[in-house]
Amino acid sequence: MDITADSNSGTMQGQLLQDLQHVIDNIDRIDKEIVAQYCPEQTQWNSSTPMETICLVLQNIIRDRVKRPLTHLLSRSRVEHSMPELQGSHHSSSTELFLARQELKIRDMGPNMTSTLAQHLAVEGKICFRISDMDIFNPSEVKKAVKGPAKDYAHTHVKYSVESGLLRLKPTEESLWKFPIVADAEKPRPDTIPGYLTDLAKSPPKQPCVYYSGEQPAFRRSDPDQLVFERFEQLLDPGEGLKRLPIIPGVNTVYWMFGDAQSGTAFHFEDAGLWSCNLVLSGYKLWILVRVSHNVAFENFVRKQSEEEAKNWECDQWVRHMNLMYTPEVLRAAGIEFDLVCAGPGDMVVTRPGQYHTVVNLTTCFAIAINFTLPDEPALRPTKACCVCGLYSLSNTAITKVAPQQDDIEEEARSTAATVGGLAPSTQSSSSSHLPAQPTRISLPVKPLRQATLRPKAPTQEIASTASANTSSKRKAKAVQSERVMKSQRLDHVSRRLDSETRASLTDLIRFIRSPAAIEQFCDLVKAKREPDPADTAFVQLSHGTLENAVYCLKMIIQGEQRYRTTKRLHQHTFAKQCAKVAVGRQRLDSTVKRKMLKEYRLSSKDFDRHRQEGNQWATFCGNFEGLLCFLPQNLSTSQMQKYLNDAELRYFHDRLAEEEDYITRICCAGKAFQESLGSDDISFVWESRNILIYDMTEAELLSNLQPVHSIPRNSYVESDFNGAPNPTLIPPNEEQCELCQNRTSERPCNCYRTGLPTSKLRIRRFQGKGLGIEAFGDQKGATVYKSGELLGFLTGKLVQKGTVSGDMAVDFVDCDIDCTDHGNCFRLMNHACEGHAMAKMNRMRVSGYYMLGVKAHCDIQHGTEITIWYGEGDGRPICYLFLGAPVIKMTISSYWGTFI
Structure with missing residues (x-):
């Protein structure tokens, strides 16, 4: 990505372009994707590039690549210097266990969670939070009521093994459902935690560890204790982006993780650029979080450790499928930077998109987790998924489907041969069903494996076709795969579980939703609200x-x-x-x-x-x-x-x-x-x-x-519509900026255009002979809704050059027009009334650094009164044209401008 400066490099724009190119050239290779966020390749960068755009690019790069890391480094330095040096060979990592927790309240969670986190996660390094007023979760209260796993779950146990000289931690199944051992969990001493991981790596448990990962477990009866699970689930929210997707267990629904000490999950990151949060309810767990800036170094290290195995995977989750565990000493020796975090009751750990991490339970631990997106983020970012990845079966343009090597499919089949009937089978292969203590790529139940085994080059077919090479091994793998397919089809292939009548009824229902008749019904619903x-x-x-x-x-x-x-x-x-x-x-x-x-x-x-x-x-x-x-x-x-x-x-x-x-x-x-x-x-x-x-x-x-008309709180300005000229409604910095809060400086911008308005008491109605308009409503008939002179709101729209819009909804405003055709708010629907009968008037106001058109009550306005306005006269006659059946209004008010001032 090159930024071209022409011969006019002596100008200020030319100098800024040189500075910008210097910044880009000096950012190392792994940060090119971040630079591309600010410098799209299709944009032509030259001396004609607006100065505001160049400054914004420089400012954002400095903010994200210099200021935030520096702030994080200084905060870590203060923490390290404020703590006494711990004794022992592992003390160099211990201070990392106590990254500062940002306090949250219950009111910040639930529907408010993603917007709250967005404010904090803008600062690099903030990953730990504490919900200070969360209720106490007591596992002993619900142990007797829990019957077994939910219908949608990933696994019930995990098992350590050493393969090719590497420690691995794989999900597995056992014949009997086990609830974790309930015991009082004491807070681990900081100086013992790093040694705990080293000892675990040297002598891992030989027997599988209880570690349930799935939806809310099944209860023996309708038990009040089930409400305990439900009220904690309400604390987490996936965000608007993920809510629009089909249900993906553990991704946009809450997953429960509870297990014994020493259980946990191997290294992985979240699919499709998703965030994740893990809230500990009881017990303590340890996180190793590789810093995102060291992702390339970490992946290179993994490839070097097991080069041949890594080549078999083409998907983005190839590290997850290998089920690898590394201790802090190993990572430190490889030069990989990471954070250690010990989380206890009420602590919530957030992982960033693409951040590799692993989790180990230090004690018996209970937690809930979910993936989420921040406001205005896409639901899924581009990702490559193979048939054993959790998102493989999801139909989405962001997902590119690839195939793993055949040997790995066979290994997946062999590793799950211990799956026992009677329990719902794992929804993924042993490596892909891996659901750590934070929501990892949860597979859509059964679909990934069903699709993987029924594809034209399905594992069972290839196993059968190559049986002569190793008859015993191939037959065993084929039998296991066949068993899994039958279980998948029996338990989760929903279309086969429905009787023909139910399937036909649901098909008819979807056909109606997809028809113009449903749209007509919706329009009638809106019309009924208007009249x-x-x-x-x-x-x-x-x-x-x-x-x-x-x-x-x-x-x-x-x-x-x-x-x-x-x-x-x-x-x-x-x-x-x-x-x-x-x-x-x-x-x-x-x-x-x-x-x-x-x-x-x-x-x-x-x-x-x-x-x-x-x-x-x-x-x-x-x-x-x-x-x-x-x-x-x-x-x-x-x-x-x-x-x-x-x-x-x-x-x-x-x-x-x-x-x-x-x-x-x-x-x-x-x-x-x-x-x-x-x-x-x-x-x-x-x-x-x-x-x-x-x-x-x-x-x-x-x-x-x-679609709804795009509502905007203040006027929209697009630089290209004004040929690079500045926003004509912008107030000069040396003048008063806002009359609502008496702000007199542009250095401290306010949000009065949002917060300075009273609670809206307006509704849209259809008035006979006029079309749509707006009406005041109050608590009861005859009540005064707005007093004379009270501000109702602001008329907003898209700013356009004077005289460029000849449509029916444009306002002549200072040195530009306001086009209310496709943008604005309900005030665009105000109907005309003769002077002396209008209920409202418009005034030019200084609000939050811009000139805006304020709508104020001309007299006391009562419940049920239409809000009308006098749009003025031109050439000796009114110029407001009303068309029956549609609220098309010509609002040219330059001759009336003196009233606005």
């Missing part, structure tokens, strides 16, 4: 999402459950979600809160529990396809849905939806936006501003019009 009858209680717009609001919505529709079936399940879903949010980290919903709800809204306890249960069932039925609820047939009753909640039916349903990933993702995006608007700010959809005929449109046009 509610005064006596219609199906839709209740609320200012913000709370449990109280959710209960109120349910109360309003109980009398008309049959009439508002689709609406009822939407509100049930919201109600169950709010209950989970209130109860996060606790065993059950607080009884005081529940009694208050029952008394205030005159609900019976039976109705309260029924609606919550059915809301959870609808959520389970939709799985990770959030927003799908709006597209399920209106005549699909709760009782019919409940028939499909078994594992086989759900998996078949979700897998078939995943095959239509692009289409389903697009409609779910619209459905999710609508569901969230029921208890939050109202939104509009593209199709509402256009006269469209659903059955006359192509699929691409249909999906494009279905």
Whole structure:
């Protein structure tokens, strides 16, 4: 990647380009991918490159490659100098056990987890957190209630072995289910921990160690102790990106890890560039985390140790498949930098994308784990997977499928010959099913092996074709593989477990979801919300999402459950979600809160529990396809849905939806936006501003019009639209920056454009003869929602050059226009009213360093009042054109500009 500076190198841009090239040239080879994030190859870098862009690239590279590592180095230096030197031959690593823990609260977890972690993980080196108010987990309380493994699990035991002179740790199965030995775990002494690993490597256990890795275990009965597991699971969240994927156990669902002392997992990293977090509930475990900057050195070291074996794997998880264990002494001698972390109850360890790590339980240990993505990150990054990798069976453009060597497939078969019937089989081969104490690549149950063994060049076929070379060994491998295939098909091949009638019903259901009829139903749902009858209680717009609001919505529709079936399940879903949010980290919903709800809204306890249960069932039925609820047939009753909640039916349903990933993702995006608007700010959809005929449109046009209008909190500025000129709404740094907080300097930017607004009390309505508009709503009829002069919000859109937009939704603003066609907020829908009758007015305001158009109440505005505005006159007549059936408004207000100032 070269940056070309032309003959004008004497300019400031030319000098910056030279500095940037110097930075790039001096970053070593393994960091080229990081540089590429800031310098895309398709971008032309020359002296005409805007100075702002060059400065941003330099700033980001310095921040990520210099400032953050330096900060981490200084913080580690302070820790090392603040601790006394430990005695013994292993003391050089001991200080690394105590990396600073960032304190978190339960309120930071659950749905807030990824956004909270994003703030902390921006700093290099922050990987350890502590949840200070987490409840105590007592394994002895649940031991008697646990019956055995869940239906989806990776393994129940692990076993040490020495092969080719290397220590290995492989998952395995035993004939009897064993619960870990429950004993009081004392905190290990720091000076003994490094020696513990050395002794373990010299004399590993000869018998398999109990180490369960899988979903919540099966219980003997409906036991209250099962709620203990559920309330801790609510602490972890995979993030929005992974929620949009089909269910992948242990990746976007919580996995439990509990095992005896000395159990653990071999070196590996997470698939597809995912983050992972592991929360210890009881006991202590030790982590060895190779620093990402030493990944290449670590991989080269592994290849050197077992060169021939490494050549057999072409996938990204080749190190995982080798099941290798290395002690700190070995890594240090190889010059590989790493961190040692001892985690105890309440500690949560986060691994970064691509970070190799291994985990050993120092005591009996119980933990939960999940993969996650940070906000705005892709669900999966490009990865190569072979047929024994966990993500092999997932249909996704980010996954490139490759094949391992045949010898390794046969070895996988031989290593699992001890699998015992009666227990659900491992969902992966011995190397790929490996699930460490943090969520590793969890395979979709059985699919990887089923696909691996049924491919045209399947292991069983090749084994059979080469039987003459080694008859006994080949027959044994073939028998093992055949047994695994039969178990896979019997236990997890869901399409064969369904009777023809159920399969046909689910197929018909998916066919409806995939049809224009489902889109038409969704549009009718939105239209019903825009035009509610005064006596219609199906839709209740609320200012913000709370449990109280959710209960109120349910109360309003109980009398008309049959009439508002689709609406009822939407509100049930919201109600169950709010209950989970209130109860996060606790065993059950607080009884005081529940009694208050029952008394205030005159609900019976039976109705309260029924609606919550059915809301959870609808959520389970939709799985990770959030927003799908709006597209399920209106005549699909709760009782019919409940028939499909078994594992086989759900998996078949979700897998078939995943095959239509692009289409389903697009409609779910619209459905999710609508569901969230029921208890939050109202939104509009593209199709509402256009006269469209659903059955006359192509699929691409249909999906494009279905999407919500992109909502932005402040005006969007694109440099190329202004030929490199600066943002015309930017306030000079020597002037007052914000009138909401009286900020007078640009050196301390504020967020008043987001935080300085009152809680939204607006909803979108369709008004006869006008089209869409916005209406104020309050607690009751006649209530004053906005007082005269109060700020309602800001009119936002895309900034364009003056006179370049001749559409129906553009505002003349200072030295540019604001195009509200495809970007903005609900204020773009304000209808015109004659001067003296308008309920609001617009004023130019200084907000967070930019000029913005503020919408303020012209007089007191009561509940149910339409928010209108006078757009001014031109050439002696009003220039606001209203078209029946669509909210198309010409908003040219340059002649009225004096009022804004």
